Amino acid sequence: MNDENSAVLRHAAKNHLAKLAGNIHKFGGSSLATATCIERVMNIIREHCQLNDIIVVSANGTTTNALFHLHQLSLSYAVQQSESLVTGVESEPSKTLREQFNQALRALAGEQKSLIEALLNASTAARLSEQLASDVQVISQQLLANPDRFKNDLLAYGEVWSARLLSALLNESVCPSYMLDAREFLLLADEKASVIDYAESGRAFAALQKRNSLLIVTGYIARNKDNQSCTLGRNGSDYSATIMAALSKARHVTLWTDVDGIYSADPRKVPQARKLHRLPNAVARELGRLGNPVLHAKTLQPLTQHNSHLHVASSFAADISGSEIGHFGHIAKQELAVTELNDLILACSNSFYGDSGQRAVQEFAPICYNLEQGYLLIPQRQQKALSQWLASYGNQVSFQPVAMIAVVGHSVATQGDMRARFKKALRQQKVLHFQPASNKHSYIAILAEPCTTELLNTVHTRMTKDAKNIALVVAGVGNIGQRFLTMLPKQLARVTGLDNVHLVALAGRTKALINTDGIDLSNAYQDYQQQAQVCDSTHLLRWLSKHPYDELIVVDITASEAFSNLYHDFFAHGIHVISANKWAASSSTDNYQQLLATAEKNTSLWLGNATVGAGLPINRTIKELLDSGDEITEISGIFSGTLSWLFQYYDGESPFSQLLAQALAEGITEPDPREDLSGRDVQRKLLILARAAGVSLSLQDIECQNLVPESLCDIPLAEFLQRSTELDELFLQHLQRAKAKGCAIRYVARFINKNDKIVAKVSLEQLSEQHAFTQLTPCDNVFQINSQWYQDNALIIRGPGAGRDVTAGGIHADLVAMCQQLNHRQPQVKLPA
Structure with missing residues (x-):
């Protein structure tokens, strides 16, 4: 040994x-x-x-x-x-x-x-x-x-x-x-x-x-x-x-x-069958009773009196999460499956009414029955035994070869919309009876003809088309995160593509609220405040890597570089990411390319429209142009809502330092205004858009003009604020030189890609008073795109580039776009060679 x-x-x-x-x-x-x-x-x-x-x-x-x-x-x-x-x-x-x-x-x-x-x-x-x-x-x-x-x-x-x-x-x-x-x-x-x-x-x-x-x-x-x-x-x-x-x-x-779990139909017959990650005990027992190829009727019986969970996993792919059967909440109760059985007998007799019918049910445990109409549905192997049993009553019996197809789910037989959809899916078939199971967890159609693979696929598609469960993890519960959560219930209720999205975790810097059965949306933030537990990245990753959902989306509304470093692990586990966090998309070229490669390898989606322009659809527009065959030659604009506000209002009548203090007091700047004035944020945003346009750049390739004099860069914040008057003469000179030419000053980002020559910079520019970049509402962002299709008349996207509502709205737009893609994905059933 x-x-x-x-x-x-x-x-x-x-x-x-x-x-x-x-x-x-x-x-x-x-x-x-x-x-x-x-x-x-x-x-x-x-x-x-x-x-x-x-x-x-x-x-x-x-x-x-x-x-x-x-x-x-x-x-x-x-x-x-x-x-x-x-x-x-x-x-x-x-x-x-x-x-x-x-x-x-x-x-x-x-x-x-x-x-x-x-x-x-x-x-x-x-x-x-x-x-x-x-x-x-x-x-x-x-x-x-x-x-x-x-x-x-x-x-x-x-x-x-x-x-x-x-x-x-x-x-x-x-x-x-x-x-x-x-x-x-x-x-x-x-x-x-x-x-x-x-x-x-x-x-x-x-x-x-x-x-x-x-x-x-x-x-x-x-x-x-x-x-x-x-x-x-x-x-x-x-x-x-x-x-x-x-x-x-x-x-x-x-x-x-x-096989690596229990599926919504036999995956050998239904290629679009999806894994049922978690099933309530009662639903699993019903699936086994109705012929599921993995679960068998007797398997779950011993567990009914014990608080045991049953897992189904593949020995051929032990690292793949399988299916779990146990006591779960409402998400698991939404799972649906379709199953069928041929080689059945519909037995009709006067003995199947009343008390004698009850005795027949106890003796033969039929697949389904109706004692008011006097029939039992049984496997063909029971026909002889049933005939002998009925002989003692002297009543006649008729036997008809039939088949059945059933939709199985928690209390599915009590849901009128499900029954109606099931009947509609079978409207071209000769159905002898529709019958709910006595436990209400299946609704059964008794067919006069055998159930074909084609019919099984048709019914499965129509019954499970909106059954995919998509889990949502929100990281970052600050102002924008809270606004995102406030908007979420209404979004889920009114947007069709979000029908099966479930909030399952909220994560802050040091703690998290995780509920595999779903978090109550009406009280999510309050529950986070009261119930969140200490949680580090290792704990969070361990849980995320074993998540029991069809798809999982992490919404990153943090400003944390450390959290963005988890993206590699997210993508490695097939988890999707929506970013408002700029760190990953503007990281080193090697890291960025590795992220893209890992995401592609594991079919993870990564959307980050809110990394630039809050809710403005700039990233999405660039992608659509490229996907349609256009070539982008220039991207320029004003990418900072803070700098937009400052230079839209700065007219030289009042000192620049006074305007800066007002912006700080109103929460328009970062707590340290030098973060805005340094241009680093704009530099990162330009890098993100250049990469989105298909050009491999690094941050060092973008020239950045820092508007903070070197003497004020590295001093404590309090001292900087006290000495901010040293900015006044500098900015007044910039403004006076511009006015002398009939221009205004604006902090502009420019990326130019012509004749294989790339120029990228962010700097203070002098622009005419009629220029599109000077005609803004304070805090607006503006993006100008020149391309093969938009050469003489540039494409311009303009609107608020900051704010809780527009940023949260932009993240929600990404969520809808991502869920629409995920809902149209075909599942990949893993069967052994």
């Missing part, structure tokens, strides 16, 4: 996380199919398991199918043998079947031995190979002699071999483990319904447990009261996992399978 790996798991068992030990992990047959698959499972165990956890296993790969095939051969051989007994001579068909049986058994044994030898060291492999040979001998002797009586014992070998191999491999290379055959403790109270005797099973299990070791348990098998082997049905290992959770009171069960 590897001491280092063992030490890691031993340490995990002692730390805080070990208090949650006793989780269940189930690995399906496809997850254990080959040596490569098993090695992948070993890595998952190292990463996700702790000592005292329980691992439930299925048979490796197609082993169960092979065992069923052996049983079929043995039955055929038994028939031939009975005929041979009459003649006293073994017939040729009998000899052929016996040889086929022996060949199939040798092939199965060879596959198992290959796994053993590929994964284990020589001594351990020899021991397991010896045990395998002994098992094969028992099968050879018992199955041909007693095919029916030995059937369940035969089928149990698949799980026994799988558990034995995994336990041996763990002991060799990871940590202490031991294997339990579920038949040693798992007792069925009702074999027909596979109901567990939890009291007796719990006592037997407790006596067999060992501490500080991983337990490997066989799935799929149990024993009855006569101590005979029983199976829990195909896919019964999932049921075994949740049974083990009930016995051990585990808080979490993870089903590691070959």
Whole structure:
């Protein structure tokens, strides 16, 4: 055993996380199919398991199918043998079947031995190979002699071999483990319904447990009261996992399978199926009842009395967030799925009215029923049993082959709009009945014809077209952030593209309010003030990387360079960003290009219209021009609302320092006015627009005129304000020189790209009184774009370039644009090769 790996798991068992030990992990047959698959499972165990956890296993790969095939051969051989007994001579068909049986058994044994030898060291492999040979001998002797009586014992070998191999491999290379055959403790109270005797099973299990070791348990098998082997049905290992959770009171069960979650339809049939990240227990049970290919009807039954969460994840992509089933709030309750079943029978009889109908429902648990109209909908396999049951009443019954399609969601059958949409989607079909399930979590249509893949896709599209859940995280809860939150409820109510947007987190500098089930919009900021917890970037990233939504958008309304440094992690996790924060878009060229590349690689969207011009659509306009084939040759304008206000009002009649003090008092400048007068903010904005125009520039490439004399740059703020009169003569001279030419002074940003020569600068310019840049309302921004299409008559965008309302409005415009793009995205279903 590897001491280092063992030490890691031993340490995990002692730390805080070990208090949650006793989780269940189930690995399906496809997850254990080959040596490569098993090695992948070993890595998952190292990463996700702790000592005292329980691992439930299925048979490796197609082993169960092979065992069923052996049983079929043995039955055929038994028939031939009975005929041979009459003649006293073994017939040729009998000899052929016996040889086929022996060949199939040798092939199965060879596959198992290959796994053993590929994964284990020589001594351990020899021991397991010896045990395998002994098992094969028992099968050879018992199955041909007693095919029916030995059937369940035969089928149990698949799980026994799988558990034995995994336990041996763990002991060799990871940590202490031991294997339990579920038949040693798992007792069925009702074999027909596979109901567990939890009291007796719990006592037997407790006596067999060992501490500080991983337990490997066989799935799929149990024993009855006569101590005979029983199976829990195909896919019964999932049921075994949740049974083990009930016995051990585990808080979490993870089903590691070959798909990365539960989908809104079978992804093998519906390419546009989307992952259901979180499902309420009741909805999941209904999906399993109605034939979901991942969830099975019995799987969730053991969890109904326990506060356990069920996870479905892919062993082929363990880093991808799967689906979770448990107790959730309103976001999870909005999830919708569409499922279908063919090979059904619509049974109609007078016996299905009243009390006798209730007895039929209890006996056969139909898919749906209507005791007022006298029908039950059942699988075809139940037809014979139902006929025999009805014979005792002497009533006639009619059977009609049918199919069904259903929409499944929390209380969906009570939602009139959903029922109407479902009926509209099926208006071209011959529907015999529409029937709500008794639990109201599905609305079922009984079809006279089989449900085709085309119909399933059509109904899925129409029912789930607005079902995508988009989560919103707002970082920055200052003036603009608060205004954004105030506007949010009205925006969500009136803009169609925002139907399924949910505010799930508010983050400030040192604390955050995170609610996976959604934050009440009517009281969001107040809840943040009262309930926010200390939260650093590591904590926030950990939560964001595991978010349970179709899409997640971070709205950055901070002015923090440190927060902008998180964008790489956001994009790496496929998270989208809306920026009012200028730092990332004006960072170094290398960093900016890396951000774009990471976002593109992970299909993350990044919008930042509010980084320049508040709510004015300058970034968006540049993008639209480029996307339509235009070439931009010049961008110029007044990009600072503060400098716009100062120079629009400065006429030389009053000292510049007096005007600056007024602007500071009215909150028009930054707390330190030198931030505005330095031109650095305008320089960054010009860089952002130049990059948006497709030109690779850095901040150093843009010449910047600082309007603060060097003698005033590095002194304390209080001293600067006291000495601000030193600015008066400087600015008066600028103004007088301009007036002498019939001009005004304005602080202008210019980017020119002509004949592959680039000029970029921000500076104080003298402009005619008739120039577009001088005819502004104070605080306005103006942007002038010259391009191939706009050469002689430039495109001008003008309006307020600062303010809570316009900036928050600009961010909301980006939110609408981003959600429209996300809602039109096709989901990418991840299936194993």
